[in-house]
Amino acid sequence: MPPPRVLAFDAxxxxxxxxxxxxxxxxxxxxxxxxxxxxRDALLETICEAAEKLREGAxxxxxxxxxxxxxxxxxxxxxxxxVHLPFDDFAFGAEIEDRLGLPVAWxxxxxxxxxxxxxLGAARGASEVVMLTVGTGIGGALAFGGRIYRGSSGAAxxxxxxxxxxxxxxxxxxxxxxxxxxxxxxxxxxxxxxxxVASAAxxxxxxxxxxxxxxxxxxLVTELALEGDPGxxxxxxxxxxxxxxxxxxxxxxxxxxxxxxxxxxxxAGELLLGPARRVLAERALRPASERVxxxxxxxxxxxxxxxxxxxxxxxxxxxxxxxxxR
Amino acid sequence: MPPPRVLAFDAxxxxxxxxxxxxxxxxxxxxxxxxxxxxRDALLETICEAAEKLREGAxxxxxxxxxxxxxxxxxxxxxxxxVHLPFDDFAFGAEIEDRLGLPVAWxxxxxxxxxxxxxLGAARGASEVVMLTVGTGIGGALAFGGRIYRGSSGAAxxxxxxxxxxxxxxxxxxxxxxxxxxxxxxxxxxxxxxxxVASAAxxxxxxxxxxxxxxxxxxLVTELALEGDPGxxxxxxxxxxxxxxxxxxxxxxxxxxxxxxxxxxxxAGELLLGPARRVLAERALRPASERVxxxxxxxxxxxxxxxxxxxxxxxxxxxxxxxxxR
Numbered sequence: 001m002p003p004p005r006v007l008a009f010d011a012x013x014x015x016x017x018x019x020x021x022x023x024x025x026x027x028x029x030x031x032x033x034x035x036x037x038x039x040r041d042a043l044l045e046t047i048c049e050a051a052e053k054l055r056e057g058a059x060x061x062x063x064x065x066x067x068x069x070x071x072x073x074x075x076x077x078x079x080x081x082x083v084h085l086p087f088d089d090f091a092f093g094a095e096i097e098d099r100l101g102l103p104v105a106w107x108x109x110x111x112x113x114x115x116x117x118x119x120l121g122a123a124r125g126a127s128e129v130v131m132l133t134v135g136t137g138i139g140g141a142l143a144f145g146g147r148i149y150r151g152s153s154g155a156a157x158x159x160x161x162x163x164x165x166x167x168x169x170x171x172x173x174x175x176x177x178x179x180x181x182x183x184x185x186x187x188x189x190x191x192x193x194x195x196x197v198a199s200a201a202x203x204x205x206x207x208x209x210x211x212x213x214x215x216x217x218x219x220l221v222t223e224l225a226l227e228g229d230p231g232x233x234x235x236x237x238x239x240x241x242x243x244x245x246x247x248x249x250x251x252x253x254x255x256x257x258x259x260x261x262x263x264x265x266x267x268a269g270e271l272l273l274g275p276a277r278r279v280l281a282e283r284a285l286r287p288a289s290e291r292v293x294x295x296x297x298x299x300x301x302x303x304x305x306x307x308x309x310x311x312x313x314x315x316x317x318x319x320x321x322x323x324x325x326r
Numbered sequence: 327m328p329p330p331r332v333l334a335f336d337a338x339x340x341x342x343x344x345x346x347x348x349x350x351x352x353x354x355x356x357x358x359x360x361x362x363x364x365x366r367d368a369l370l371e372t373i374c375e376a377a378e379k380l381r382e383g384a385x386x387x388x389x390x391x392x393x394x395x396x397x398x399x400x401x402x403x404x405x406x407x408x409v410h411l412p413f414d415d416f417a418f419g420a421e422i423e424d425r426l427g428l429p430v431a432w433x434x435x436x437x438x439x440x441x442x443x444x445x446l447g448a449a450r451g452a453s454e455v456v457m458l459t460v461g462t463g464i465g466g467a468l469a470f471g472g473r474i475y476r477g478s479s480g481a482a483x484x485x486x487x488x489x490x491x492x493x494x495x496x497x498x499x500x501x502x503x504x505x506x507x508x509x510x511x512x513x514x515x516x517x518x519x520x521x522x523v524a525s526a527a528x529x530x531x532x533x534x535x536x537x538x539x540x541x542x543x544x545x546l547v548t549e550l551a552l553e554g555d556p557g558x559x560x561x562x563x564x565x566x567x568x569x570x571x572x573x574x575x576x577x578x579x580x581x582x583x584x585x586x587x588x589x590x591x592x593x594a595g596e597l598l599l600g601p602a603r604r605v606l607a608e609r610a611l612r613p614a615s616e617r618v619x620x621x622x623x624x625x626x627x628x629x630x631x632x633x634x635x636x637x638x639x640x641x642x643x644x645x646x647x648x649x650x651x652r
Binding site: 242 | 399453476482484500506609613
């Protein structure tokens, strides 16, 4: 009998990462597809085509796992509010099970990433865990007692949408909030702040890069900050401090043992995490402020895919925890 | 054999409410003691004297329960940061057990109040619950799966210390944060805002009351708002909107089925809750925004004492849930 394997996918706003994943999280094959701007039908067809491709080399998969950037209502089995993908109010799990002919474990992408980090990454052995994924937006996930916490309808963990400046600018994507953490400390916010600094200091490395036609994105700001440009570094410091203010509130509310920060913005590493840790320590109440450890995610860009794969294995094995993913 | 009874106490910043509580939460005797400004020793003696008084009429109590306004570190068995009482870094439970000669269940006062509401009040039958107690400060408590959630060290639930304006004014009491919900929507914040409105509109009812020498407190603002004074009503509306912004973040993060608001500020009723509900509905993500119910606490000022009493009964009965209170 071949070793148990599943298909696993992490769907982001612009790309779909897929793979064949073994029971211990090992990745055997991978596919990557661009999905920006696709209609729902085209996106579903892309998923099926990618699954087909993966199954050519792994014909005996037991299940499939998905992480998608959406709030989910477990009571109705629907993805509800998907900021970057056409999955609003959609019976995602049932449709995918139908199309792939496999049992499907699916969850919010940050929940999938945290599940990966709990099993194989920065949260191994931890019980009370908070994760933030800082990319274009900010996702989040919670684990209490070592298990993913989903709230009363399945949508818990949207930590990017805690307001840290409730009279601040409107949030992005489909969020109706103002001054959310995502509006002030995400990759998109870092890019906006970078554009402001580039205008104010045209002779800085950041100013020259923008004058040369590069987009003032979070990626550019991070690249120049890592090269030592003071303007770019100050942008990351401000974003890190805002992140830290949010983390102080999260520490006060939830008293976690570890807060994991992942996502593309973590390319900035300590330039972002250092100020966040400092503000958290300055502003949170004891004992939570002394207890909590703030650390970078370990699984990098495959966290969501690996977590989705491990969830699919749990579903395939059955038992008490299996149905939570369905 | 007499029916099982316990002693129960809710210690606030200015008063200690105590009682003899039966297994179903019925209150048989009560005492009230002023405790503002007492030293730790004097406060402990007041507690012992009140306990003595209660035991005169109920000699066969099984245990005692306490709710105290403090963060708690369960790992060390100490109250850590007590904003209004001299219990900082203090082995509260052990000391009280020693003095009373009874097993003692003790917890943060908001946790005790939520336990009361879960068993007998607004959260009966609910599983995923958030509670805020809005008084001079803002306390909070969480229940997941129908049980009080205490985080990794015992300090979870400090929902008053989530920043909703992270560049805002310093928080009050011992909190090192800025722009916390407590700094902007507590009874104290309502009083400060009331003083501003009284200065700006000396001919309003609020302005005249302050000119007559009354303190521009949350109590005064609420009293005049309930009589229809537009200035006082606008103060409560602003506080309610800020509360709603905080609740939107809490709904996004935790997706509770019910958010209970209690504490002295709830004398304002819908004048505070109405704007909070409106802003929550406007700003939170679906499905959490549509799922959550925001409702007033039902047990009023005895919630904490009754909850502490029910916890003491749980401790006295023993079993799986008992030790969580110790």
